[in-house]
Amino acid sequence: MNYDVIIVGSGLSGLAAGIRLAMFDKKVLILEKHTVVGGLNSYYIRKNRTIDVGLHAMTNYAPKGKRSTPLGKLLKQLRLSHDDFRLCEQEVSEIRFPDKSLRFTNDFELLKQEVREQFPDQVDGFIRLVKKIESFDELSLTTSEWISSRDILRGFISNPVLIDMLFCPLMYYGNASERDMDFYQFVIMFKSIFMEGFAKPVGGMLYILNLLVDKYKSLGGELRMSAEVEFINSEKGIFKSLTLVGGEELAAVSLISSMGRIETLRRCDPNLTEGVSNDSEGQISFMESLFALDREPKDLGYC
The missing domain is CATH 3.50.50.60 (FAD/NAD(P)-binding domain)
Structure with missing residues (x-):
């Protein structure tokens, strides 16, 4: 046929x-x-x-x-x-590193507050980075040149831990290169995860x-x-x-x-x-661990 x-x-x-x-x-x-x-x-x-x-x-x-x-x-x-998608918004997500953690929800103001509390000397640079991201046209197809996101972030943020924490969920959800990502892709993922947020059907x-x-x-x-x-x-x-x-x-x-x-x-x-x-x-693989709990996440301290 x-x-x-x-x-x-x-x-x-x-x-x-x-x-x-x-x-x-x-x-x-x-x-x-x-x-x-x-x-x-x-x-x-x-x-x-x-x-x-x-x-x-x-x-x-x-x-x-x-x-x-x-x-x-x-x-x-x-x-x-x-309505067909039956979406429920996330309660909260957390980026957890050995000495630092950042929570975020679909309200972007929480992430700003978390950065202010966890990295007080970096918050001004973070706000300037956000303004650059907001002004970046990720829908434009006129530029094909690869731009290092790490180089861009280092121009606003001096703490490498905060840089890695911001990269972590973005690279997990939408990156195919090691250690860095194209700033075009970084902007797409930053807006989609941190500024718009998560839901689940x-x-x-x-x-x-x-x-x-x-x-x-x-x-x-x-x-x-x-x-x-x-x-x-x-x-x-x-x-x-x-x-x-x-x-x-x-x-x-x-x-x-x-x-x-x-x-x-x-x-x-x-x-x-x-x-x-x-x-x-490609050289990247992702692994995950899933746990079936006998109680609600709220009982373990997650709101």
């Missing part, structure tokens, strides 16, 4: 792309090699408890009705309502994924699970078809791959991995 577009991967990006294409009457197929959707942002079940993997909180929270915000624009693009990732899958299928999109791509077939640099593990071949006008650049290149036939070294795969 021929498709307008085949999408490899049913993570959030793959599902969102499928929804947008299906809205405009494209014949779309999403292929997923695993048995559950979600990719890096999924879930598993242990002892009747559903546990989120990857995305535990959604950034860029905005109240209902704020259509000009990133969240408002996302909902408009997917033709979903704010009632029901977690399972609910959000089911919401997106239902939306995609309601528009006529097709989804195939346990369908692993073995080869991406091309001719003279033009995509022709996919060969699945097992030998089935699927043709489409266009292909969108969300499995990552290196994995995509490895599956291309003719091979496109010449010059791709192990260093190209």
Whole structure:
């Protein structure tokens, strides 16, 4: 069967792309090699408890009705309502280092107060940094030059611990380089986490994924699970078809791959991995520990 577009991967990006294409009457197929959707942002079940993997909180929270915000624009693009996401704002988050800690909520004033209390000699520089971030146009596509965020922050803040504490959640949520990040990306993450804040849907990732899958299928999109791509077939640099593990071949006008650049290149036939070294795969891994408590966080001192 021929498709307008085949999408490899049913993570959030793959599902969102499928929804947008299906809205405009494209014949779309999403292929997923695993048995559950979600990719890096999924879930598993242990002892009747559903546990989120990857995305535990959604950034860029905005109240209902704020259509000009990133969240408002996302909902408009997917033709979903704010109520559909069933979002609950965070109570409080904490950046905890051995000798210092900073709390923050969706009210940015708390973080300012925390910096004032924990780093009183740095607060003026922090306020100046915030003004620079607020005036920076992160939506502009005219500048492609990489700018060191550490160099920028050192111009406002002299305490390296505070710099690292500000970097910590931003790099965890949205950075793929070691020790530093592009200031363009830093501004995006600073605004999305500290200035707009966190929220979580009632029901977690399972609910959000089911919401997106239902939306995609309601528009006529097709989804195939346990369908692993073995080869991406091309001719003279033009995509022709996919060969699945097992030998089935699927043709489409266009292909969108969300499995990552290196994995995509490895599956291309003719091979496109010449010059791709192990260093190209990236050097960063994130680990996390999850704890199932027998009491409420408030009972342990968290408000």
